[in-house]
Amino acid sequence: MKSQIYDQAKYYEIAFSFIDAKKQGDLFEEFIKKYSKRKVKTVLDLGCGTALQLREMAKRGYGAIGLDASAKMLDYLRRELLADGAKIETVKADMNKFSLKQKVDFVYIMMGSISYTKNNKLFLSHLNSVAEYLNSGGLYLIENLTINWADPKFWKPQIWTMRRGKIKVRTTYQPIPKDLLSQTVTQTIKLKVDDNGKRMEFIDKDELKIIAPEELKLLVEKNGKFEFIGFFERYKARPLRKISSDNIALLRRI
Numbered sequence: 001m002k003s004q005i006y007d008q009a010k011y012y013e014i015a016f017s018f019i020d021a022k023k024q025g026d027l028f029e030e031f032i033k034k035y036s037k038r039k040v041k042t043v044l045d046l047g048c049g050t051a052l053q054l055r056e057m058a059k060r061g062y063g064a065i066g067l068d069a070s071a072k073m074l075d076y077l078r079r080e081l082l083a084d085g086a087k088i089e090t091v092k093a094d095m096n097k098f099s100l101k102q103k104v105d106f107v108y109i110m111m112g113s114i115s116y117t118k119n120n121k122l123f124l125s126h127l128n129s130v131a132e133y134l135n136s137g138g139l140y141l142i143e144n145l146t147i148n149w150a151d152p153k154f155w156k157p158q159i160w161t162m163r164r165g166k167i168k169v170r171t172t173y174q175p176i177p178k179d180l181l182s183q184t185v186t187q188t189i190k191l192k193v194d195d196n197g198k199r200m201e202f203i204d205k206d207e208l209k210i211i212a213p214e215e216l217k218l219l220v221e222k223n224g225k226f227e228f229i230g231f232f233e234r235y236k237a238r239p240l241r242k243i244s245s246d247n248i249a250l251l252r253r254i
């Protein structure tokens with residue numbers, strides 16, 4: 001997988017280090033407690049990247065598998081694991097069609113990475129792979145990013161700066177509508193890095209498929225291997241009262 005941003009795993013991790021892995025671990029456990037029909041021993045993180053959440057789950061005693069298409073992301077993750085002692089099995093694979101050595105009890109995909117399924121055919125293939133390795137009664141949690149196409153605020157660039165020691169990373173994120181009918185956007189991520197005075201810039205442009213909530217429900221129904229539990233708030237295991245661009249879709253393996 002070619003990507004300037006994901007090849008820079010350390011700078012990527014710094015850029016997104018606002019993630020609170022402990023809170024996300026608590027949220028996963030809340031969902032499991034409320035909705036899982038099986039005891040969770042092993043969890044699978046799809047598009048795991050540097051896997052902050054999975055490292056937290058491994059520390060809590062779960063068996064942990066991280067799957068990503070980027071060798072650079074997984075190399076970085078393995079180096080970090082040596083330093084912090086957590087145990088995670090890494091798998092380099094395409095999340096749209098993968099195989100694992102074992103079945104798992106809980107699967108999640110974070111930060112809108114589900115849009116890397118790119119189109120509905122691949123999303124259905126992705127669901128088949130998840131279904132093959134998720135034990136019956138186990139949950140699949142999708143942190144989905146949907147877009148209100150009519151609201152101009154979605155198309156404005158978001159810019160933020162994060163620091164770690166003497167490294168500063170300024171991120172610019174902007175989706176631009178590409179094709180309204182197929183709901184594709186061109187996503188641009190730019191990292192401007194100052195690493196101890198050395199300045200660098202990395203840019204990625206990728207075409208992603210936004211999955212609207214009703215569409216996601218219909219595709220899950222068509223796949224037929226999951227029960228659709230509902231849409232939830234992004235930071236609480238609380239059902240959404242109205243459609244929101246930030247949401248969690250929760251499925252349970254039949």
Ligand SMILES: C[S@@+](CC[C@H](N)C(=O)[O-])C[C@H]1O[C@@H](n2cnc3c(N)ncnc32)[C@H](O)[C@@H]1O
Nearest residue numbers: 006047048049068069070094095110111113116
């Ligand atoms: C937005 S990042 C999310 C990383 C991490 N889950 C997090 O929450 O910080 C998306 C990740 O998905 C991976 N990815 C993109 N397309 C993929 C595919 N088809 N199969 C597996 N991983 C993929 C990228 O390499 C990257 O690590």
